[in-house]
Every structure is written in C-alpha cells, then in structure tokens.
Amino acid sequence: MTLKIGVIGTGAIGREHIRRITNNLSGGKIVAVTDVNSEAAKAAVEQFQLDAEVYPDDKTLIASENVDAILVTSWGPAHQQSVMAGIEAGKYVFCEKPLATTAEGCMEIVQAEVKHGRRLVQVGFMRRYDSGYQQLKEAIDNRFIGEPLMIRCAHRNPEVNDSYTTDMAITDTLIHEIDVLHWLVNDDYKSVQVAYPKKTRHASSHLRDPQVVTLETQGGILINAEIFVNCKYGYDIQCEVIGEEGIVKLPEVASLQYRKNGQLGTHILMDWKDRFLDAYDRELQDFMDSIRTTGEPQGPTAWDGYIAAVTADACVKAQDSGQHEAVELGEKPELYRGTVNRGVQV
Numbered sequence: 506m507t508l509k510i511g512v513i514g515t516g517a518i519g520r521e522h523i524r525r526i527t528n529n530l531s532g533g534k535i536v537a538v539t540d541v542n543s544e545a546a547k548a549a550v551e552q553f554q555l556d557a558e559v560y561p562d563d564k565t566l567i568a569s570e571n572v573d574a575i576l577v578t579s580w581g582p583a584h585q586q587s588v589m590a591g592i593e594a595g596k597y598v599f600c601e602k603p604l605a606t607t608a609e610g611c612m613e614i615v616q617a618e619v620k621h622g623r624r625l626v627q628v629g630f631m632r633r634y635d636s637g638y639q640q641l642k643e644a645i646d647n648r649f650i651g652e653p654l655m656i657r658c659a660h661r662n663p664e665v666n667d668s669y670t671t672d673m674a675i676t677d678t679l680i681h682e683i684d685v686l687h688w689l690v691n692d693d694y695k696s697v698q699v700a701y702p703k704k705t706r707h708a709s710s711h712l713r714d715p716q717v718v719t720l721e722t723q724g725g726i727l728i729n730a731e732i733f734v735n736c737k738y739g740y741d742i743q744c745e746v747i748g749e750e751g752i753v754k755l756p757e758v759a760s761l762q763y764r765k766n767g768q769l770g771t772h773i774l775m776d777w778k779d780r781f782l783d784a785y786d787r788e789l790q791d792f793m794d795s796i797r798t799t800g801e802p803q804g805p806t807a808w809d810g811y812i813a814a815v816t817a818d819a820c821v822k823a824q825d826s827g828q829h830e831a832v833e834l835g836e837k838p839e840l841y842r843g844t845v846n847r848g849v850q851v
C-alpha cells in the first residue's frame with residue numbers, strides 16, 4: 506500500500522521532506538501540497554516533478570479523499586489548526602515541532618486523539634532516530650555507565666536571522682534537547698532554570714545569546730544545556746552523559762580528515778539539514794512503515810509534544826524570573842501508556 510500524503514507548508518523543511526519521500530524513501534507518495542504562499546506550493550511541485558494537486562488551504566487538502574496522511578511543515582503557530590483538522594478527519598498526521606505553540610494547544614490535540622481512540626499523530630522529534638543518540642540510549646539502558654547522574658550538552662547554530670527572539674532559543678532550538686534527553690534517561694523533568702552568560706557581540710540587540718539551561722529530572726539527574734545560536738564556527742550538537750561507572754558521549758559526525766598547509770583538521774557542518782540527514786529519513790520511513798504494518802505511527806507521540814511544550818513553557822518563565830520553575834505535567838492518558846515508542850517502554 507502506498508500512503509498518499511498531503512504537505513501543508515512547502516518551505517525549507519517541507520521541501521526537504523518532499524525530496525526524501527519522493528527520491529529516497531519507500532511506501533509514500535506526495536499527492537497534494539498547500540502553502541499560504543501558493544507560488545511556493547507550485548514551485549515545490551515543479552522542483553520535484555510531483556504528480557500532486559495544489560490546494561488553496563489546509564482544510565481543503567485534509568478533506569480530500571485522495572489524502573491518507575498529512576505532513577504539517579508550516580510555521581509553528583499554524584500547526585495546531587492543521588493537526589486538529591487532520592485528527593477530526595481521521596487522517597494520519599506527521600507534524601514538525603512544535604506540535605502546538607502552547608501546552609494547552611498540545612493538550613487539546615492529545616484529547617482529540619484520545620477521543621479518536623487510536624494514535625494518528627507523530628511529532629518530528631527526529632533525534633530519537635539518530636544512530637548516535639540511539640547508541641547513547643542503548644548504553645544507558647544496558648547500564649554500561651551505571652546510573653546516569655549528569656548530562657552536559659550544547660546546541661550551537663552558526664547564526665540566526667533578526668527575527669529570532671530570546672524565547673525561540675527554547676521553543677525553537679532547545680526543544681530538541683527537551684525531547685531527546687528525557688527519552689534518553691527515561692525520566693521526567695522536575696524543574697528548570699535559565700542563566701545568561703556574557704552576550705556575544707554577534708547576536709542582534711534584542712537577543713540574549715548564549716543561554717544556559719539547567720534541567721533537573723524527577724530522579725535527580727542534573728542537565729546542563731547550552732544554547733548558542735550565533736556561535737559562527739558551525740552547526741554543532743554535543744551531548745555527554747556522566748554515570749556512576751563511566752561517561753558516554755554522542756559520536757562526532759564522520760568527516761574527512763585533512764592534512765594541508767601545515768594543518769591537521771576536519772570540517773564541521775554548517776547546516777541543520779545535513780546534521781540529521783539520516784535521522785530525518787528514518788523518522789519518515791518509520792512513520793510510513795508503522796502505519797502500514799500496525800495501523801498506527803510508532804514514533805514520538807502527541808503526549809511527547811505536550812511534555813516538550815510544558816517544559817518549554819517552564820523554561821520561558823525561568824528566562825524571565827531567573828528562578829527554578831517547576832515542570833508540572835497532567836496525567837498521561839491510557840492511550841500513551843505501555844506503548845513501545847521506538848524500542849522504549851513509555
């Protein structure tokens with residue numbers, strides 16, 4: 506069975522996902538596209554020579570009988586409306602982060618899915634599909650380093666544009682760590698705190714950059730996460746887990762080593778699109794395969810989207826207060842209990 510997919514939002518990641526589904530992956534076909542900028546939607550059809558219809562908006566695309574699943578790759582504030590409409594129509598939904606921009610919005614989605622009675626939604630937290638993070642997880646689960654005690658990580662972008670704001674360091678950037686770290690140690694967050702080191706001269710006047718977020722889990726693991734979005738030198742993702750018996754570290758991206766002009770070096774990636782190339786492929790292949798084999802997506806759930814939003818809200822509050830802020834989750838619905846989420850009991 507080929508999953509017939511409609512794409513809502515044909516910007517940077519929308520086009521990346523169209524490319525991979527069309528050229529690299531199996532089991533899916535892009536049959537519909539829409540974008541508030543209709544020229545962008547038409548350009549995507551042309552660029553990838555799609556046999557796809559351009560729809561005027563998300564509602565008409567979702568209503569189409571030709572569409573089995575939607576890919577929500579529009580701007581964050583537009584996600585909730587499309588995801589809700591997708592669930593109401595009983596369509597499968599792959600939604601890029603954030604699932605919704607507020608915890609309340611994510612909870613509405615959770616409730617709509619619970620009412621539907623089966624999982625339809627997968628959130629684009631692709632790091633869970635990255636082989637480096639999966640090796641970390643395996644080592645932690647197998648107690649290779651004993652009990653994990655601390656995590657040190659960094660999320661660095663070479664630069665961001667002027668529209669990037671201080672809270673986006675949390676809601677747009679740290680949100681990947683927020684998701685992958687609690688999955689890694691199978692623990693929930695208890696509290697968060699944000700500190701601002703000396704500001705880089707490369708950040709725009711309204712942006713605090715870098716930032717350091719401390720997250721504490723219910724089990725007492727202390728996480729130190731640096732976000733530095735004008736680091737200049739590259740796109741760099743670091744993660745080190747310190748345990749009772751040793752330390753495990755996220756592998757560096759394999760890269761050509763060179764000896765030239767009296768130097769020994771390796772190149773560092775500059776673009777997020779390249780860093781998690783394989784993980785993006787795997788998350789979407791898994792979305793399509795799981796629907797075919799189990800009738801439900803098996804990747805990060807709407808509940809994971811909700812956890813991320815609640816934690817991000819606490820971090821944004823902590824940005825203003827400078828204090829420890831509590832992370833308080835509602836009760837996890839039965840639908841999300843005991844499901845095997847990418848090899849992990851949640």
Ligand SMILES: NC(=O)C1=CN([C@@H]2O[C@H](COP(=O)(O)OP(=O)(O)OC[C@H]3O[C@@H](n4cnc5c(N)ncnc54)[C@H](O)[C@@H]3O)[C@@H](O)[C@H]2O)C=CC1
Pocket residue numbers: 513514515516517518519539540541542545563578579580581583601602603629630631677777
């Ligand atoms: N998982 C990951 O690593 C990444 C995730 N993202 C997420 O993907 C989403 C899109 O990001 P980008 O592609 O970088 O943005 P973008 O600005 O390049 O593209 C967004 C597109 O959505 C369209 N759009 C906005 N509202 C719409 C609506 N209501 N209906 C239809 N189209 C609409 C815009 O016209 C634009 O073409 C964001 O939520 C972002 O956080 C982005 C980059 C990486």
Ligand SMILES: O=C1[C@@H](O)[C@H](O)[C@@H](O)[C@H](O)[C@H]1O
Pocket residue numbers: 662677678681734777
């Ligand atoms: O998701 C992403 C972007 O939206 C975000 O703006 C970047 O900071 C992240 O590194 C990237 O993975």
